Amino acid sequence: MRELTYLEAVREALWQEMERDERVFIIGEDVGVYGGAFGVTRGMVDHFGPQRVIDTPISEYGIAGAITGAALTGMRPVGEIMFMDFTTLAMEQLVNQAAKMRFMFGGTIEVPFVLRCPAGSGTGAAAQHSQSLEAWFVHVPGLKVAMPSTPYDVKGLLLAAIRDPNPVIFVEHKLLYKSKGPAPEEPYTVPLGKAEVKRAGRDLTIVATSIMVVRALEAAAQLAGEGIEVEVVDPRTLKPLDTETIVASVSKTGRAMIVHEACKTGGYGAELAAVIAESEAFDYLDAPIVRLAGRDMPIPYNRTLEYHTVPQIEDIVGKAREIVQGRI
Amino acid sequence: MPTPVIMPKLEMSQETATVVGWLKAEGETVDKGEPLLTVETDKVTIDIESPAAGTLTGIRVQADDVVPVTQLIAQILQPGESLPSHPVSDEEVLPRGKQKATPVAQRIAAEHALSLDGIKGTGISGRITKADVEAVVSRVRATPAARRIARERGVKLEAIPGSGPLGRIQAADIPVGAGLANQNSRPHPGSSPESRGESDGDFEVVPLTGMRRTIAERMTRSAQTAPHITLTVEADMSAAQALRAELNARAKAVQVPRLSVTAILVKACAWALMRHRWVNASLHGDEIHLHRSANVGVAVALEEGLIVPVIHRAETLGLGEISARLSELAERALQGALGPADVSEGTFTLSNLGMYSIRQFTAILNPPQAAILAVGSIAKRQVVVERDAQDAVAIRPMMNMTLSADHRVLDGAVAARFLQDLVDVLEHPNLLLW
Numbered sequence: 165m166r167e168l169t170y171l172e173a174v175r176e177a178l179w180q181e182m183e184r185d186e187r188v189f190i191i192g193e194d195v196g197v198y199g200g201a202f203g204v205t206r207g208m209v210d211h212f213g214p215q216r217v218i219d220t221p222i223s224e225y226g227i228a229g230a231i232t233g234a235a236l237t238g239m240r241p242v243g244e245i246m247f248m249d250f251t252t253l254a255m256e257q258l259v260n261q262a263a264k265m266r267f268m269f270g271g272t273i274e275v276p277f278v279l280r281c282p283a284g285s286g287t288g289a290a291a292q293h294s295q296s297l298e299a300w301f302v303h304v305p306g307l308k309v310a311m312p313s314t315p316y317d318v319k320g321l322l323l324a325a326i327r328d329p330n331p332v333i334f335v336e337h338k339l340l341y342k343s344k345g346p347a348p349e350e351p352y353t354v355p356l357g358k359a360e361v362k363r364a365g366r367d368l369t370i371v372a373t374s375i376m377v378v379r380a381l382e383a384a385a386q387l388a389g390e391g392i393e394v395e396v397v398d399p400r401t402l403k404p405l406d407t408e409t410i411v412a413s414v415s416k417t418g419r420a421m422i423v424h425e426a427c428k429t430g431g432y433g434a435e436l437a438a439v440i441a442e443s444e445a446f447d448y449l450d451a452p453i454v455r456l457a458g459r460d461m462p463i464p465y466n467r468t469l470e471y472h473t474v475p476q477i478e479d480i481v482g483k484a485r486e487i488v489q490g491r492i
Numbered sequence: 493m494p495t496p497v498i499m500p501k502l503e504m505s506q507e508t509a510t511v512v513g514w515l516k517a518e519g520e521t522v523d524k525g526e527p528l529l530t531v532e533t534d535k536v537t538i539d540i541e542s543p544a545a546g547t548l549t550g551i552r553v554q555a556d557d558v559v560p561v562t563q564l565i566a567q568i569l570q571p572g573e574s575l576p577s578h579p580v581s582d583e584e585v586l587p588r589g590k591q592k593a594t595p596v597a598q599r600i601a602a603e604h605a606l607s608l609d610g611i612k613g614t615g616i617s618g619r620i621t622k623a624d625v626e627a628v629v630s631r632v633r634a635t636p637a638a639r640r641i642a643r644e645r646g647v648k649l650e651a652i653p654g655s656g657p658l659g660r661i662q663a664a665d666i667p668v669g670a671g672l673a674n675q676n677s678r679p680h681p682g683s684s685p686e687s688r689g690e691s692d693g694d695f696e697v698v699p700l701t702g703m704r705r706t707i708a709e710r711m712t713r714s715a716q717t718a719p720h721i722t723l724t725v726e727a728d729m730s731a732a733q734a735l736r737a738e739l740n741a742r743a744k745a746v747q748v749p750r751l752s753v754t755a756i757l758v759k760a761c762a763w764a765l766m767r768h769r770w771v772n773a774s775l776h777g778d779e780i781h782l783h784r785s786a787n788v789g790v791a792v793a794l795e796e797g798l799i800v801p802v803i804h805r806a807e808t809l810g811l812g813e814i815s816a817r818l819s820e821l822a823e824r825a826l827q828g829a830l831g832p833a834d835v836s837e838g839t840f841t842l843s844n845l846g847m848y849s850i851r852q853f854t855a856i857l858n859p860p861q862a863a864i865l866a867v868g869s870i871a872k873r874q875v876v877v878e879r880d881a882q883d884a885v886a887i888r889p890m891m892n893m894t895l896s897a898d899h900r901v902l903d904g905a906v907a908a909r910f911l912q913d914l915v916d917v918l919e920h921p922n923l924l925l926w
Binding site: 448450491492 | 635636638657662663664
């Protein structure tokens with residue numbers, strides 16, 4: 165199959181859906197002439213024109229309000245918050261308006277928008293441009309949250325998200341933009357709410373999100389050399405969550421480790437751990453459920469400190485080994 | 493101020509005392525040191541003396557009450573005093589230390605370096621008692637998986653040393669063979685401890701426990717729920733025996749273990765199972781699972797029952813490897829040292845009683861598997877063969893095999909075709925090379 169980068173996969177999904185559906189448009193800061201802070205929308209304004217690739221002033225509140233309003237009138241907007249950190253400024257529109265409307269109007273309206281949010285650390289962008297804030301949105305009924313880890317998934321999930329009648333917070337990891345992987349050229353969708361077992365194994369289930377899927381797979385490859393077979397499960401969408409796949413995997417391996425970049429306390433890993441503990445997988449657990457997550461502190465600017473603030477491959481390898489060897 | 497009468501602590505380890513009866517009545521005047529009531533501990537019966545002179549008032553316990561030590565049981569009033577109109581609680585009357593724990597509880601906790609903070613007291617006013625502390629001290633640390641396995645097998649976790657942190661018992665710590673038949677497992681309902689294992693008239697009473705009980709339950713369930721069909725075939729083992737002799741003649745030179753007949757049978761079964769997936773199947777509720785690899789279990793007889801270690805992915809293994817694994821598994825089975833991984837995920841079972849000169853027998857299915865093969869002895873028998881287009885009588889090493897199959901999963905013809913291929917491969921072992 166043809167290979168392309170995660171970034172190209174996002175652009176291809178946007179491009180193909182805008183060709184297919186005239187209701188789809190892009191709106192955000194520097195998405196037009198500049199081509200997006202990371203180059204995702206490069207060239208799109210030339211092809212689709214400034215009516216469909218709209219540059220906005222620096223107002224996240226405005227972007228979120230505009231996509232909510234446009235979605236209500238029947239459009240299929242795709243907004244971009246240049247750094248997920250600044251969803252703070254859009255929260256009123258997202259949490260109190262977009263997420264609630266379908267329910268408060270008794271199901272008579274839909275809010276079909278996607279808000280793309282580049283997130284994550286590793287670029288030396290410091291505390292205000294490096295966060296992973298997915299847990300905030302998972303906590304709000306009415307919002308869906310997708311967090312793809314591969315070019316294949318990002319394209320399929322973005323198409324599914326644009327076509328979904330509900331607001332979807334779409335979290336892309338900045339470091340993944342350059343990662344390459346196979347993805348078909350023709351449009352396809354990956355359903356929201358369907359996890360994928362990225363690697364099968366019998367000794368330990370690692371449930372990882374976003375870039376941690378990539379690191380977990382690398383860790384699993386190293387551990388395989390020691391005879392430790394790790395199963396890596398990627399939920400792909402945090403909400404709705406495919407509990408079935410996770411529970412089945414943990415029931416099989418008897419051990420569960422959760423890896424995410426966001427801070428540990430109050431992070432999505434707590435939800436995953438509780439889902440596992442509450443499920444029928446409980447009786448199969450042969451070790452405590454372990455969370456490996458970012459430290460509870462702002463991402464430092466210093467690159468060495470930044471590196472050690474979030475889980476790395478060697479951290480995953482070490483922790484997985486401890487679990488499997490019954491040392492935790 | 494009224495003087496409290498409390499239930500005294502008469503022995504170091506005493507938690508409670510039983511009231512035998514009052515010697516004085518409510519409102520009666522008593523002298524200091526005069527007996528008020530009689531109580532009984534598990535060792536002694538003793539009279540409790542009045543701690544003061546005055547009027548006995550507010551009696552709170554009656555005959556036969558079991559009363560925790562240090563609890564308020566009555567009060568002695570001085571002339572002119574009266575009891576408060578609201579009910580008196582222990583807190584108001586009794587002097588109290590910082591920790592609400594009985595002295596025994598404190599001692600046991602100290603011996604085990606246990607903090608009393610996290611312990612919930614079940615005594616009066618939430619006081620921590622000996623039983624509360626002991627419950628914590630004796631709490632077995634075990635993972636949920638270990639608890640489930642222990643529950644399913646009727647094994648007591650207390651007897652098992654845990655290899656995890658803080659001595660936590662993990663699934664792998666529960667030996668498969670050991671524990672199944674030990675006396676610590678669930679007693680059979682109705683069998684009193686006294687009679688267990690002892691001669692009781694004309695017969696000896698042996699409780700149905702452990703491995704025996706597991707076998708009883710599984711075989712009953714299998715026999716009652718799975719409609720068994722049984723099919724018998726015979727195979728001419730000349731070629732298989734020749735193969736074995738030939739390989740074993742070279743075994744020593746190339747330093748591989750000698751080959752057993754069972755190893756050839758396992759390999760032949762795996763070969764045939766790969767060609768008949770409905771025989772390599774198991775039934776789980778509404779689902780039939782057709783397994784992709786042949787995990788062939790081989791029944792091993794033990795003193796206390798039997799166990800079925802599994803040769804996983806037998807279709808991928810050579811005869812030498814199968815033979816080596818078989819003897820290693822059998823040895824560990826006899827030592828009771830098989831782990832859960834050694835006996836799980838079997839997809840088919842082989843039961844060989846050939847060594848006891850059994851000509852043929854039928855086996856009960858090993859649930860959830862859809863088929864089991866019962867193998868009889870190899871014995872020289874007269875058979876009719878064709879020689880130069882003429883029928884002739886020959887003497888050949890023949891072996892009978894009986895397949896029991898779950899008719900819910902597969903039908904007679906499917907089982908028959910499997911057996912046909914199995915006989916074919918045993919009579920022409922070169923086919924194993926395919």
